[in-house]
Amino acid sequence: MKAGATSMWASCCGLLNEVMGTGAVRGQQAGFGGGAGPFRFTPSTGFSAYPAPASTNIVCKACGLSFSVFRKKHVCCDCKKDFCSVCSVLQENLRRCSTCHLLQETAFQRPQLMRLKVKDLRQYLILRNIPTDTCREKEDLVELVLCHHGLGAEEDMDAGSLRSSRSQSSGFAHPFSTSVSTSNPGELANRRGSTGSGTPSRTPGLARKRARASLSDISSLEDIEGLSVRQLKEILACNFVNYSGCCEKWELVEKVSRLYRESEENHKTQGERMQLNEDDDSLCRICMDAVIDCVLLECGHMVTCTKCGKRMSECPICRQYVVRAVHVFKS
Known part of the structure; x- marks a missing residue:
C-alpha cells in the first residue's frame, strides 16, 4: 500500500512538471531532494520574472544621447527626425534642428549656401535620405540642396492648390454638372483641347541643362580667376588636358591660363600663315x-x-x- 502511494505521488509530480514546464516538481520524498514545502519549483536559467528591456533605444540624431527629463525629445518640422532640446532651435513656435535652422537662415540663396560648410550641406541631405555619393564638389551639394528645396516647395504649392480647388469644386459641384449636361459635345471637346494644350505652358521644366564652360567664353586672363573649380575642370576636359594631379584651385587656374595663352598664339600664327599663303601664291x-x-x-x-x-x-x-x-x- 505504501509502495503504491509512493509511485502514484511520483507520477503526479512528473505530470505537474510536464504541464507547467518551468521547473522540476519535487516533494519531500526519499527519492527527491529536500524542500521547504510540499512542492519546490526550480526555475530554468533562461527564465526571468522581469520583462526584457527594449532593444532599440531612441537617441538624438545630432549628439547621439538618449532622451531624458533634462533632454526632452522634439521632432524637427522640416526633416521629421528626433532631436533633443539642446540640438534643436525654437523659432516662431516651430522646432527645427540646428542643421535645418542653419540652412533656413540662408533663405536657400546660392551665394549664402556656398559659404556654408560641406559638412552642414551633406548632413542636410542625409537627414532627408538623399544620397550624396555622386557629389564631388561643394557646388554639386548646393545644386542638390536647391533642387530638393525647389521640389519640396512646388509639392507644397501643388498640395495647397489641390485643396483649394477641391473646396471650390465641392461648393460649385451642382452648377458645374448642370452646365456640362446642357452644353454641346463639340464645346466640351474644344474645352478639353484648350486645357490639354495649356497645361504644358503652365508646367515649365524643372531640370534645365546647364551650359558647359568652354575656352571661347574667356575673353582675358582675368576672367579665369572668377571661374569655379567645376568650370575649370570642364574647360580642361573639353580640350583633352589631364588634371588628375591638381589638388588646389590655383593649379587648375594655371593650367587653364596656359591653355588660353597657347590658344591665342595658335590663332595669331594661323592668321599670319593665311596671309603668307595669300602672298606666296604669286x-x-x-x-x-x-x-x-x-x-x-x-x-x-x-x-x-x-x-x-x-x-x-x-x-x-x-x-x-x-x-x-x-x-x-x-x-
Missing part, C-alpha cells in the same frame, strides 16, 4: 622672291619667274622638257 616657286610672270612651253605651267624659267631644263611640276620660256604681262 611668288616664284624656285626663288620665292620675284613674281610669277613666265609660261613654260610646251606644258604651259606658270610656276616661275622669267629669270628662273630660262634656267629650267624641265618643268618642276610635270617634268616635261622646257622648249621655251615666254614672259607674260598680267592685266
Whole structure:
C-alpha cells in the first residue's frame, strides 16, 4: 500500500512538471531532494520574472544621447527626425534642428549656401535620405540642396492648390454638372483641347541643362580667376588636358591660363600663315622672291619667274622638257 502511494505521488509530480514546464516538481520524498514545502519549483536559467528591456533605444540624431527629463525629445518640422532640446532651435513656435535652422537662415540663396560648410550641406541631405555619393564638389551639394528645396516647395504649392480647388469644386459641384449636361459635345471637346494644350505652358521644366564652360567664353586672363573649380575642370576636359594631379584651385587656374595663352598664339600664327599663303601664291616657286610672270612651253605651267624659267631644263611640276620660256604681262 505504501509502495503504491509512493509511485502514484511520483507520477503526479512528473505530470505537474510536464504541464507547467518551468521547473522540476519535487516533494519531500526519499527519492527527491529536500524542500521547504510540499512542492519546490526550480526555475530554468533562461527564465526571468522581469520583462526584457527594449532593444532599440531612441537617441538624438545630432549628439547621439538618449532622451531624458533634462533632454526632452522634439521632432524637427522640416526633416521629421528626433532631436533633443539642446540640438534643436525654437523659432516662431516651430522646432527645427540646428542643421535645418542653419540652412533656413540662408533663405536657400546660392551665394549664402556656398559659404556654408560641406559638412552642414551633406548632413542636410542625409537627414532627408538623399544620397550624396555622386557629389564631388561643394557646388554639386548646393545644386542638390536647391533642387530638393525647389521640389519640396512646388509639392507644397501643388498640395495647397489641390485643396483649394477641391473646396471650390465641392461648393460649385451642382452648377458645374448642370452646365456640362446642357452644353454641346463639340464645346466640351474644344474645352478639353484648350486645357490639354495649356497645361504644358503652365508646367515649365524643372531640370534645365546647364551650359558647359568652354575656352571661347574667356575673353582675358582675368576672367579665369572668377571661374569655379567645376568650370575649370570642364574647360580642361573639353580640350583633352589631364588634371588628375591638381589638388588646389590655383593649379587648375594655371593650367587653364596656359591653355588660353597657347590658344591665342595658335590663332595669331594661323592668321599670319593665311596671309603668307595669300602672298606666296604669286611668288616664284624656285626663288620665292620675284613674281610669277613666265609660261613654260610646251606644258604651259606658270610656276616661275622669267629669270628662273630660262634656267629650267624641265618643268618642276610635270617634268616635261622646257622648249621655251615666254614672259607674260598680267592685266
